[in-house]
Amino acid sequence: MPEAASAQPTRAIDGVSEFDRDTAVTRREPGVYDIDLSAGWTIINAVNGGYLLAVLGRALADALPHPDPFTVSAHYLTASQPGPAVVRTETVRTGRTLSTGQASLFQLDEQGQEVERLRVLASYGDLDSLPEDVRTTAKPPAMPPMEQCFGPEDGPAPVDGSTAITERLMLKLDPSTLGWALGQPSGKGEMRGWFGLADGRDPDPFSLLLAVDALPPTAFDLGLSGWVPTVELTVHVRCRPAPGPLRVSITTRNLAGGFLEEDAEVWDSDDRLVAQSRQLARARLA
Amino acid sequence: MPEAASAQPTRAIDGVSEFDRDTAVTRREPGVYDIDLSAGWTIINAVNGGYLLAVLGRALADALPHPDPFTVSAHYLTASQPGPAVVRTETVRTGRTLSTGQASLFQLDEQGQEVERLRVLASYGDLDSLPEDVRTTAKPPAMPPMEQCFGPEDGPAPVDGSTAITERLMLKLDPSTLGWALGQPSGKGEMRGWFGLADGRDPDPFSLLLAVDALPPTAFDLGLSGWVPTVELTVHVRCRPAPGPLRVSITTRNLAGGFLEEDAEVWDSDDRLVAQSRQLARARLA
Structure with a gap:
């Protein structure tokens, strides 16, 4: 067990983490969300793909009846830019254990036309409802402290x-x-x-x-x-x-x-x- | 090299393979395809998920400008049954090297309502256009002849x-x-x-x-x-x-x-x- 794992984490001063603040989506109407993509998650001007996935993941968590992403498949279409964006979601199927949704992120191009940045299909469930059983042959990666x-x-x-x-x-x-x-x-x-x-x-x-x-x-x-x-x-x-x-x-x-x-x-x-x-x-x- | 690999394959007598016949989709209108799901690809009454993926794959190959599936992500929603089905596709983005599409398979339930069976996001390209370079550490599976x-x-x-x-x-x-x-x-x-x-x-x-x-x-x-x-x-x-x-x-x-x-x-x-x-x-x- 690494020593740092038991250390008390240092929270952001205002109590809201950078990640929570920068992935927060605002519901405009049912299934449609606004977000200002932060320039804080860019690599050489490109917005990180994992950050974008977390943004769509939070929108779907709001739109779907289940809270946790179980499997999320994203196809990346065009390069996102920091700035305003809209997430449009669709509830594809709701079930007792799993629900499936779709989400797309759009931004306006220089002509004011909506351009789709990435599209996601995802199935959500409740991680806390799963049984404790684990039968795994996977081993943690061998890595220095x-x-x-x-x-x-x-x-x-x-x-x-x-x-x-x-x-x-x-x-x-x-x-x-x-x-x-x-x-x-x-x-x-x-x-x-x-x-x-x-x-x-x-x-x-x-x-x-x-x-x-x-x-x-x-x-x-x-x-x-x-x-x-x-x-x-x-x-x-x-x-x-x-x-x-x-x-x-x-x-x-x-x-x-x-x-x-x-x-x-x-x-x-x-x-x-x-x-x-x-x-x-x-x-x-x- | 296995001996069978060099043997002349035996074709179906009428020249059309069972797989080609049973995955053939008929274009009803642009982007919409009819198919009769064959009972020949079932396991204990359930239609095989790989067979369904091949059906949607062929519909998207017709709908998109590129011929070959490069990456196909499917979320399975409800159990498909042998019999008539309709595939609805959407061209999400077309590019020079890759194009991305979406496809869903629907069947009618007992009340005559369309029920979605699975939904797919896929990016297509042209396998023949890729450079020959291979740098792989992957090894074929050790397996008896x-x-x-x-x-x-x-x-x-x-x-x-x-x-x-x-x-x-x-x-x-x-x-x-x-x-x-x-x-x-x-x-x-x-x-x-x-x-x-x-x-x-x-x-x-x-x-x-x-x-x-x-x-x-x-x-x-x-x-x-x-x-x-x-x-x-x-x-x-x-x-x-x-x-x-x-x-x-x-x-x-x-x-x-x-x-x-x-x-x-x-x-x-x-x-x-x-x-x-x-x-x-x-x-x-x-």
């Missing part, structure tokens, strides 16, 4: 592509997956790190949607550089996370034809596998 | 839950993942086998959508029995498959709270990883 891991603030080499979002995250990467920052990528396609929110807010199902897409791309560890845009990202939330830092492990096994998959696992401080995700992304081959 | 594997016809124990669909598939399971059929599940959550269409039709991107959901559930290898309904299934098609039998490997690492993931890999006769999928399914805990 947090104090032996490195974040963007630990330089010397600045983490490529890290901008505003790094100030909002507590991200400490396993040095064995950081060779690329020194020009020596391992070629294994792995990225591992400790993850939390910088203001100490504890994880919940919505911050898990952010966590799976917040590490540097595994493509860097494969020796590629440059942008790796997500085509599709599906997250399964399997358990409500315990307080304390998360461990995130991302692996790519198959880079082929200019596309690669990124498989993420998120583990909580109780050693529970709390989320699994897979995305298909485009890689610019060097 | 086909003649040392077993299908439903090899008894003695009938494969639980196998009905009409087994007559349309060439399915030979690795005996090390078949202990459950003799009352001795390995507990590893693995299922592996050789896969093809019984009439010898060679694989294509649409039959890959079937292949990822055609083996017995890994839950059987975990000692569970009974129905394991799919909540969500996402498939990535990574490469156009070469002629010959496929190898399909499915693993479950985390059965928890009554849900499990099934990760499938499909390898072709050229040892290329041609598809990856993950589904979230519900398990009835014993």
